[in-house]
Amino acid sequence: MDHNNLPLNDIYAPENRIYVATDCIIFGFDKGILKLLVFERRVEPFKGTLSLIGSFVKPNEAANEAARRVLKEITGLENIFMEELKTYSNIDRDPGARCISIAHYALIRIDDYDKELVAKHDAIWCEVDKLPKLVLDHDLMIEDALNRLRRKARFYPIGFELLPKKFTIPQFQNLYEAIFQKTLDTRNFRKKLMSLKLLIPLNEKDKSGSKKGAFLYKFDYKKYKRLEEKGFNFSLFKN
Amino acid sequence: MDHNNLPLNDIYAPENRIYVATDCIIFGFDKGILKLLVFERRVEPFKGTLSLIGSFVKPNEAANEAARRVLKEITGLENIFMEELKTYSNIDRDPGARCISIAHYALIRIDDYDKELVAKHDAIWCEVDKLPKLVLDHDLMIEDALNRLRRKARFYPIGFELLPKKFTIPQFQNLYEAIFQKTLDTRNFRKKLMSLKLLIPLNEKDKSGSKKGAFLYKFDYKKYKRLEEKGFNFSLFKN
DNA sequence: ACAAAAGTGTTCTTGGTACACCCATGC
C-alpha cells in the first residue's frame, strides 16, 4: 500500500475499517445435473429466502481460511478444491452495513459430504438452472462462478473434483455436457480424453448406469502434476 | 452471507471490521521491455523501499473504484484496462495492522500518462525482470499479476492496451515476445494475427524502428466486441 | 554498397470434426 505517503497514525484510523465476509459457491454433480449448495435463512434479515453460505472473515484467519472453515462447518469436508472467485464490494450491496465479500467457489463430490450436517444448517442442493432469486448480489456471484467453472474446466482437469474417485467415461462426459450445456460426440470425447493418458483404468465396472456396465477409472493426479509443471495443456475441445 | 444464522446485532460487531486496501500492479511497455510502475516510499514505515501503489478502500467507494482512483492520482489516466487480480489476506501480511488488500492490475500506454504526476509521487518505471525485493507481499502480487497477464493476453486481445493506439506488427510481436519470454516466428505470427481480421491498416509508416519503416495499424475494438459476444477465440499461438 | 529491419509462401504434420454400427447385459 502507499496510503499516499502519509505517516502511520493518519492511515490506520479505525473508521477506515470495513466488514469483510466470504461467500461460498459450492458446486456438486448428481445424476447428470449440476447443483449448488444453498441455504435457507431461518432468521431475519431475509428470513425464508435463499442465500449462499458465508461468514465474516475473523481477525485470526485469512479469507480462504474463512471459506474453508465455512465449507467444513456445512459439509464436514476438508481438502476440497476451492478457489477465490472475486471480491464484491459495491457500497450498497449489503443494506445492513458496509460489507465486502470475497467469494470462493468449491467443487465437491456430492456423495462424500455429511448429510446430517447439511440438513442441520438448512442447506439444500438446488439445480443450477432452476435457482430462484437469491439474496443480495448472490445471483451475480453464481453467474460469475459458473463462467469461471466453465473457463477453468476447459483448460484444467477440475471436472474430476465433482465426480466420485472412481468414475466412468460416460459419467465424465455427462458432467462436461452439464457444465457446458451442449452435447459432445462420444467417440471424439473419448479419443481426446484417452489421448491425454491421465486416466488409470480399473478392472471394475459400474453397472448403475446401464446393463452392460461401464469401466471405472481413476484420475492420475500425480502424473498430471508432473505434466502441469512442464506446461501441459489439458483441454478437451476447442469450440 | 450466512453468519451462521445469527440475528443481526450479533453479527455486525465493530471488532469484526478489518482494514481493506487495494494495490495496483501497473504494467507498461517501453522500447521492447515490459515495465512496472512502482513507488519509492518517502516516509516510514518502509522508508526508502519500493512498493506497489495503493490505498485504503474508502467507505464510499468499491474496491475497483479505489483502484481507479489511485491509478488516476498517479498517472492522470482514466478508462484504463484494469481488472481485479486477487485478494491478499494473510493475517500477518501487514505488520502495522490486520489489513487485507484487493490487488488490481492495469495496462497502460506508457507514453500516454502524465509524467509530472508520476514524478511528484516518487513513482518510477522498473523493468519487470530487474525488480528488487518489494515491501510486504508485493513480490507475490507481481508474480501473480504476471501469470495472469500471460494467461489473459493469450486468449484476449489485451496486449493492445499496452501499445500506442497506432502500432506496427513488429511492435506487437515484440510485446508478445516480452510477455511470454520467447521468440516467435515472424511469418506465422503475422499470418495468424492477420487472419483474425481485427487490425485496421493505416496508410502511414513508423520509421522509428527501421530505415524501411513499418506500416501502422489500429485495433478494431468495435469489431472485436461484436465477435466476442458470439464467443470468439482470440489466441495467437498454442504452446 | 551495406547494414538493418520489414515483409512474404509453401510444405508438412497434427489435431479436430463428422459420422454409424456392433456389443453386452438385464429384463
Add this chain to the structure above:
DNA sequence: GCATGGGTGTACCAAGAACACTTTTGT
C-alpha cells in the same frame, strides 16, 4: 428377444509449425 446405454474406427479438413529469401531505405 429387445431395449438400453457402452464402446469402437476412418476419412476429411483446418490450423499450427518449420523454414529462407527479397525489399526498402538511411548512412
